[in-house]
Amino acid sequence: MKIYEFFEKNAGLKDHVAIKFKGETITYGDLPKYVNSYAAYLQSLGVKKGDKVILSMPNCPEFVFSYLGSAKAGAVTIPLNLMYTMEEIQYVVKESEADTIVVHPVVLKNVDISAFGKLNLKNIVVLSDDTKKKIMEHDDFKQVEIDDDEVCTYLYTSGTTGKPKGAMLTHRNFEADVVAMDEISDLGPDDNFLCVLPLFHSFSWTVNVLFALYLGSTVTIKDNFMPKDTLETLLNEDITVFCGVPSIFAFLIRMVEKGQFKALRLAISGGAPLAPEVQRGFEEKFNFPLVEGYGLSEAAPVAMLNPLGVDEIRKPGSIGLPLPCNEAKIVDEYNNEVPVGEVGELILKGSNIMVGYHNMPEETEKVLRNGWLHTGDVAKKDEDGYYYIVDRLKDMIILGGFNVYPREVEEALMEHPAVREAAVIGVGDKYKGEEVKAFIVLEDGMTADRKELQNFLHDKLAKYKIPKIFEFVNELPKSPTGKVLKKLLK
The missing domain is CATH 3.40.50.12780 (ANL, N-terminal domain)
Structure with missing residues (x-):
């Protein structure tokens, strides 16, 4: 047909x-x-x-x-x-x-x-x-x-x-x-x-x-x-x-x-x-x-x-x-x-x-x-x-020989009540090859900082998977179907 x-x-x-x-x-x-x-x-x-x-x-x-x-x-x-x-x-x-x-x-x-x-x-x-x-x-x-x-x-x-x-x-x-x-x-x-x-x-x-x-x-x-x-x-x-x-x-x-x-x-x-x-x-x-x-x-x-x-x-x-x-x-x-x-x-x-x-x-x-x-x-x-x-x-982060999958980190971050959206990427690090960075959109009227989110992840993820760098943004760049455009974040 x-x-x-x-x-x-x-x-x-x-x-x-x-x-x-x-x-x-x-x-x-x-x-x-x-x-x-x-x-x-x-x-x-x-x-x-x-x-x-x-x-x-x-x-x-x-x-x-x-x-x-x-x-x-x-x-x-x-x-x-x-x-x-x-x-x-x-x-x-x-x-x-x-x-x-x-x-x-x-x-x-x-x-x-x-x-x-x-x-x-x-x-x-x-x-x-x-x-x-x-x-x-x-x-x-x-x-x-x-x-x-x-x-x-x-x-x-x-x-x-x-x-x-x-x-x-x-x-x-x-x-x-x-x-x-x-x-x-x-x-x-x-x-x-x-x-x-x-x-x-x-x-x-x-x-x-x-x-x-x-x-x-x-x-x-x-x-x-x-x-x-x-x-x-x-x-x-x-x-x-x-x-x-x-x-x-x-x-x-x-x-x-x-x-x-x-x-x-x-x-x-x-x-x-x-x-x-x-x-x-x-x-x-x-x-x-x-x-x-x-x-x-x-x-x-x-x-x-x-x-x-x-x-x-x-x-x-x-x-x-x-x-x-x-x-x-x-x-x-x-x-x-x-x-x-x-x-x-x-x-x-x-x-x-x-x-x-x-x-x-x-x-x-x-x-x-x-x-x-x-x-x-x-x-x-x-x-x-x-x-x-x-x-x-291609999104996998290799950190000091360990593999970090951004989606796993994103889903853990999204469990925090103040986090509306999260996107995780790898950024260059001269010692480890890459480091984990998280972009965070907070819920309206709610607050959270780097230390609070890192502590929240402590029992959810291995230590090497926890982002060291956080950037709080108003919105994430997306395609018309809602897919986060990580190449723009990078």
Whole structure:
């Protein structure tokens, strides 16, 4: 099944709302017309099978129409991170060999259209009201033969270790991920997903859009996360499923009273590690699941989830169990599987795993070895088969010959009542090689100092793991999905 066919299987729900956005509704009966018109319009511009189409737009229905329309025309769709600079955009355009870009007018408030004009693109489509009307006049879509194993998307990774890499994903990769999530859930047409995370991010696109449309659910789209608006929507618009990042759930614990959520029945956390105390606090207060999962762009992106059912076991601090489409192992540096409870690198195998990085055979060979995706994440597995991320291999601090995993230190710090957020990095030390440094965001109205936090950690961590350097800050730099940008801290 191709990604643009996910919603087509719900043709019997023609009067059921597929997308809600700022008072506008698009039904499952309406959706094919929008997708076909966008596909036909791109064809009229000369876009053909195998061409690359970049999308630069905030959350909106047109993002969905453009993405699915581009895929239906046989093109490879490339969603662009809205935080990219023009230099980064130029890199993606050149590396992907794209010749078409679809731009929302909102983007042009921050980037002059003339800058896009210098990118040697064949087509620059600005989705003005007039252009949107013109697009919907196209009803002459010409069917394209597309195989499920053909690449439909390049997802450019964050590039924390160099230039972004374009993970090449097929229709089958997305289908495997979505079908696997359906197998472990009881969600369906009666559900309403609230989408506030950016759609250019794979977590939001796969779960909030592809999964929801596959189920026949409603997707309520917000152009971004605004705390007050998000809160009012969750309380008043019959939202049943909400995907967020850990900081959003910590916010909801503080701002929502017990019993206020009337319809919400499932929350899914991704994008960054979920602190165990946030999960416990959320579930104890609201009495429905807050489920932590794990994924990466190379896996389309969801690879693991804690069980979704109210009565099923979710383990705080765990990323859960592999999806039915995945196998997982923890291996040592020699690729040997390690015993239960020991740490090693998490590797994955399954039908949702990318085919490789665009134009980067050497990088592809590094991560795809013997059919397994090497994630670069340090993890462990318990006796029940639940997995736990310990840290990123590249974030590990080596202090006088000892390994320190920042996430372990961060989670210990987060147990202090005055600490809202913590980020730990290694900084150079001429005697030990590296020293442990913690950046701390305190709860409003609360105080703590270096000595107090060090004493607090005394019974929780080995002495060498306790940060020697503390910096108290008002906020931590984050990506649009809430992941702390440690390269900026460094």
